[in-house]
Amino acid sequence: MVKNKSEEELFLEKYDKEKYEKISVAVDLLVFTVENDELKLLVIKRNEMPYKDYLALPGVFVGVDESLEEAVKRGIREETGVENIYFEQLYTWGEVDRDPRMRIISVSYMALVPLESLRMRVGMRVSEVLLMSVDELLEQKDKIGFDHGKIIEYARERLRNKVEYSKIAFELVPKEFTLPQLQRIYEIILGHPLYKANFRKKISEMICQTDRYTSGNAHRPSQYYRLKE
Amino acid sequence: MVKNKSEEELFLEKYDKEKYEKISVAVDLLVFTVENDELKLLVIKRNEMPYKDYLALPGVFVGVDESLEEAVKRGIREETGVENIYFEQLYTWGEVDRDPRMRIISVSYMALVPLESLRMRVGMRVSEVLLMSVDELLEQKDKIGFDHGKIIEYARERLRNKVEYSKIAFELVPKEFTLPQLQRIYEIILGHPLYKANFRKKISEMICQTDRYTSGNAHRPSQYYRLKE
């Protein structure tokens, strides 16, 4: 990584080691999905101090030779077993005392995964992994360790905003989906109902229809669509 | 900062020091202002390797006992001499080789300051501080060191988006301002002209008028306003 040894040495002469001791950097993961008409988040039940028996976000430390994105992918793989899912950076939390053990700066990332793709992996994890309703989580923030309650709120807010002007909601449905299904995702994230006709008008440019329909339901079947491009 | 020594020791047994060596964290500052009807950014001309004679963003390392915000305030003070200006976190850049000297993760912050408040301080800085047009900067990205060209683009995009749905533009004018002056700020950030009547309607709820007017100009005087609350 260091391309020029003398450059580094030159630099380090001025880099005051007393004052600017290096810092541990972690990524915290907010893996969202929708289950039973609820927005859910992957959390772990801690079985160690500090915050033993509290809920917390999964996370991993960032290695010196590892980019933030690489750490995120590794973390998602370790916690869920899934690969190639959508994620984006949220915010970086840097209060000095946010972890009582040591100074840790945490870069939070939000990941979205359709429930169908999310298959829990037992693995050799030390902590229990749970899918919990975001609403319920935020109602009992005293059960959440560290500053993770604040981070979850921040993420929900970002998700709510972003669903209005981006295609992010498509990350929570399979490649082929019906419009009532997609509309439910929007409504669950936004927390209020939408008008069918307006909803369809708005997303009509983003989608293209397939020739497949639902079947077996005691009502008119709905057509499957997919995201354009 | 460490509240429980035994907790820390326990933790460190499991914390693999080989793999998760700590990392240097810096904050990079994007100090924007408007001068001569142009959006301008505070940059430094580097006089050291690497990227000697290139342009770069000012930045400071984050101390172990210093929050990110504290580092930002210190950085802004060191580079500009001003205090108490608006800033917000932008994004965290974590590619492994983004700095050839060593692994540095950088948290970028955008600050906005009215030109009137911005008084350059000579100080004992090693590098030259410049106010440069953002458009010009982005036209010659090969003159910009590190990954800072990308960061500047990201910041300009964020500023453009945010000016549409927030009160952020008010951070670039004095406490009392005229509407033509404020509209110019919007137009400069957005990069296109706005319709006067629509502009005024839109911001009318955010502002309240004063009883003062401009004078001395060979045309109708304009009224001074201030941000509501």
Next chain:
DNA sequence: ATAGTTAGTAGTGAATAAATACTAACAATT
């Protein structure tokens, strides 16, 4: 056949945004 249920479309009035055209008020010039 019909009742129940959800899928999907048409259309209306209200609010918001885009655009044009105007009037108002000053200083400098004639």
Next chain:
DNA sequence: AATTGTTAGTATTTATTCACTACTAACTAT
């Protein structure tokens, strides 16, 4: 003292989007 140039500010018109109602369509179960 009237006129001109210039920018400040308002009125109005048209187009687009949003909130909402009301309808038709298509399936299963009875």
